[in-house]
Amino acid sequence: MADAPFLEIRHLRKRFGTNEVLRDIDFTVRKGEVVCIIGASGSGKSTLLRCVNLLERPTEGEIRHEGRNILDGSVPIATYRAQVGMVFQQFNLFNNLNVLENCVLGQMKVLKRPRAEAVATAMRYLDKVGMAQYIQARPAQISGGQKQRVAIARALSMEPEALLFDEPTSALDPEMVGEVLKVMRDLAHTGLTMLVVTHEMAFASEVADRVVFMDEGVIVEEGVPSVIFGEPKQERTRTFLKRVLR
């Protein structure tokens, strides 16, 4: 089932007041695919990701998850969200809970897992991101890179089918970017579906199956990294890449 469509986004529009931030977005993510979204600041990348996770309600259009439109009210939102996790630029760890509890809470409340199972699952993923030693630490007591790795473990603990990343390394000090990208690189090889908004072009060209370039609320161009970075067809893509790869 390697290329069954996992997410199909059709004619998606999002307006904030009169400001149309997403204009007729159309694209498909297949199971197990790693898609990187690049584009200038304000082009609507975060808004797109937030629409996919329903943190923003799209103004128009469809988001199909395994064939079912999640916007028509027929799919329980909590179930859908548990299957599509999100990692934020600002980490957003629960400040009142330690590292372990951050990864346990959602499992118990949303998936209704018994505590022992939730703890075991959390430990498995905390170990995977190299944070198993820090289970007792509170978010305020660990570094940015460590926070982001815990945030990834928290999302993974829900055992989702897909993870959305919104500029996961943009808030990090340069020396901590590597540890987070390494975790993400390892994840990409596990067959997890990933949708990554990033300014890390090297990461995108190395890890992505497909790169999507957005500008002013539309998808200008998409394709395999070698094409997008090597021989982009659109003028706007070329201009953008020239600016960021300089």
Next chain:
Amino acid sequence: MGAPLLALTVAAADRSFFEWVAYLFARYGSMFLSGAEVTLLISLSGTIVGFAIGLLIGVVRTVPRRPEASWPAKALRKVVDVLLMVYIEVFRGTPMIVQAMVIFYGTAQAFGVRIPYLLAGFAIVSINTGAYMAEIVRGGILSIDKGQFEAAHSIGMTHGQTMMNVVLPQAIRNILPALGNEFVINIKDTSVLNVISVSELFFETKSVAGTSYKTFETFFIASVMYLVMTFTVTRILRLIERKMEGKSTYTIHGSQTTPESEIRIRGGV
């Protein structure tokens, strides 16, 4: 001093200020203490119940408005919002002493029932504190970073689950100083309940002053007792706050070189 009135004991005329204080406390100690007890009882229970009222209202008022909600739901929401706002404005905008009179004599006149004094006092302090705490709690909830809600929602938690497990624990911790402050204010402000004959410390002090005619000395005792109560409560609250800050260290687990080594980093929040 009002010498002719001091017919209480033989040596009365020769007593110094502090001897009077000691004498009055020995003679009327049980009245002072029972007054202090009622003051503490009403202010503590009133603060707790007021906090509960404030929590409830703060939580209700911060339920997100959904544009896609049905119109009856929206109308209900509007009505509830207006009612809560009226409650908050009325009780924050009038003195508690006036509220006490209006509620006590109002219920007596309207329903023909006299609420027991103690219960009336407790109710007034609770309702009054509730109005203040409602705004404090709402502010506390709104001050929590939006990212906390989004992270919880993004893994499928409901608004209620997010409130209970993530937002309220943080908000309550932040408003604890304000809650303590409310408690201290209540210890002092229960004194106004003497107008409806609640036998709290001020009321009892007034009776002692009335029988002994030593107004200055009796109220001096009362002020010391108020001070002891507020000071003790303030200290205890500081202690609780410090406890709630959590440990400033954590243990690294299973590290081979230094098992159970302590990492010392100050929590920055």
